[in-house]
Amino acid sequence: MFYYEIIITAHALAPLTYSCKNKLEPFSEVLVEVGNKQKKGYVYKQVGKPSFKCKEILSQTGFYLTATQIQLLEFISSYYSSELGVAAGLFEPFCESKNILDTSEFGDFSTLPELSDLQNKALDFSLKNDVSLIFGDTGSGKSEIYISAIAKTLKTGKQALLLMPEIALTPQMQKRLEKYFSQGVGLWHSKIAKGKKERILKDFMSGKIRLIAGARSALFLPFTNLGLIIVDEEHDESYKNASKPCYNARDLAIWLAKNSKKSKILSKKELSAESFRIPSGLNYDFEGIRTILGSATPSVVSYHKIPHFRLKGTFFTSSKQYLFDHSPLGLSNMIISHLAAVLEAKKQAVIFLPTRGNFKVLLCKDCGKSFTCPFCAVNMSLHKNANALKCHYCGFSSPLPSSCEHCGGSVLQSQKIGTSELKLMLESALPKAKIAKFDRDEITTAKKLETLLKDFNEGKIDILVGTQMLSKGHDYH
CATH class of the missing domain: 3.40.1440 (GIY-YIG endonuclease)
Known part of the structure; x- marks a missing residue:
């Protein structure tokens, strides 16, 4: 025994x-x-x-x-x-029973993006360091560098992991990666159904999938021959896990790259058949794990501690214009007139707000105190469809009050509009426009996300109102 x-x-x-x-x-x-x-x-x-x-x-x-x-x-x-x-x-x-991993070259990579001289320098810099940071302006072409680094890794028979904030993991991103790496790409995040996750895991363990693009949880998939980790938007707070165990996926990726060579656990002597099961055909070569961080606004810690390459300028030609509106109203005549002009030109508009729901703050007009979450001590947002106040940090909700909990005042005032309220205001101001909402309340499944973005790209939606999850990883024709 x-x-x-x-x-x-x-x-x-x-x-x-x-x-x-x-x-x-x-x-x-x-x-x-x-x-x-x-x-x-x-x-x-x-x-x-x-x-x-x-x-x-x-x-x-x-x-x-x-x-x-x-x-x-x-x-x-x-x-x-x-x-x-x-x-x-x-x-x-x-x-192990599903291990039929083929370590031969993966695809012909005949359609890889053509890099500029500066991008090639950034790529060479990243591949010469165990850990590196690409400090690149928005639109400078970091994605093309990632794709080139992934291709070089897959050509050696190794696996690659592209970590992104969950809001950037869209069907569009999957199609973009599949353009270069065929069907050998797996997308991994919380919105994917359980059955689909099981199919992805089966293909990943068989070697059919060799590139994983995912949120922080993708770091814990069963990699057997990992060669590259890319952490896009490395400054993003979503890489931190707030529940136990409280880890930072970006820091774990850095640690793996720096310690894989000298870890006792990973020494080939200890990875013998007597100590660990080594599936036949697998090459446990931990000499080549490399981590590349990327951001237009890198964290101070990464910028200070990690070798970085500064990538300036934009990869695509674009223009921008700033219009300042000092009106206290959430939807002023100036904004409405610009939107009307866009619609008249048969074009589309995207509007960003930092808050979902109808209003960010509900306060008493008599004493000036607002309704806050009893657990987080932050303002609770007003959601008219649920007739409730909700905390966007912990999820706590309470019925919509009729009076102030501090002084008993009956005059309650809402401030700082959210996406739901702005959508209602736009529908009233521009009745002929087709308007949709894109936030965490609306996008609850991967199917809804895919359908909404498809409708917008096909011109079925004129104005898209959303939070920051609308701003990352999307292409709009």
Whole structure:
């Protein structure tokens, strides 16, 4: 009989000891009984026979964590002070039975973008450093550099990961990547349905997909031969996970690039058949993991600590004009007249607001105090369709009040319009215009996102009103 400490997945428990008649490999996935419920877990290490009676492992699932995942798991647990079980809940395990990975060249890459001299210099700079930062102006052509770096990586038979803020992960981005890398691209984010995620994982583990474009959770997929990580918009706050374990995906990508060469876990001597399962045909070459950060407004920390290349100018010809409107109204005559002129010219308009809902603030006209979230101490936004006040940080909501909770005043005033209210005002001011809303309240599934952007590009929508999620990763004809 063998005895093992088991990490219980997604639970804040110390590893628990179980017995097994068979010899198990570290970080292979098993089913165990906790209380009277079946739970998944990972073999942590073999131990001697304990003094207490322990339960027997129910079965093996055939899945296990790859070497890169093991490295991340132990680092997250140590650096971010997280229980191993909680950190283990981040990962999607690998299945050897689906491993038919082909390490030959991936595609012919005959349609790669043509880079300018400055872009080529930026690409060479990035490929000479384990970690680098492309500090490029908006429209300077960072995406073309990413695509070229990905192509060079895939040509060597390695895998690549393109991390982006979730709001930038659109069907348009997937089509853009598929233009260069055919069907070998997988898009991974929270809006993708469970069934589709299972199909992506199956293709990824078989080697059919070698490039993953995803939100921060994509970092925890079962990479077996990772060669490149690109972190676009590296300054973006969405790379930080607010719940346990509280990690920063950008920092993890940097850590992987800097430590993959010297990690004890990843040394080839320890990656022997006696210690870890090495699927036949896989090349565990951790010498080549490289991380490229990109941003038009990089974080101070990245700019100070990481070698950077300054990419100025714009890749495409464009123009801009600033018009300042000092009117206190949310929708002034000047804005309406400009929108009317755009519509008359048979063109389209995009309007950005920082707030969803109808109004950002509801306050009492008598005492001047606003309604705030009891948990976050921030103003709660007014949502007319739900007849409620909602906190956009934690999700707490309360019924729309009829009087002030501080002084009992009955005159309540709303301020700072949101996307829903602006849409109503535009529909009243421009009754013939076809207007749609693009924010987190409206875009709840990947299908809705794809349909709305398709309708806008096909001219079925004249004016698109949205928050910052509308501003990233989209092309409008």
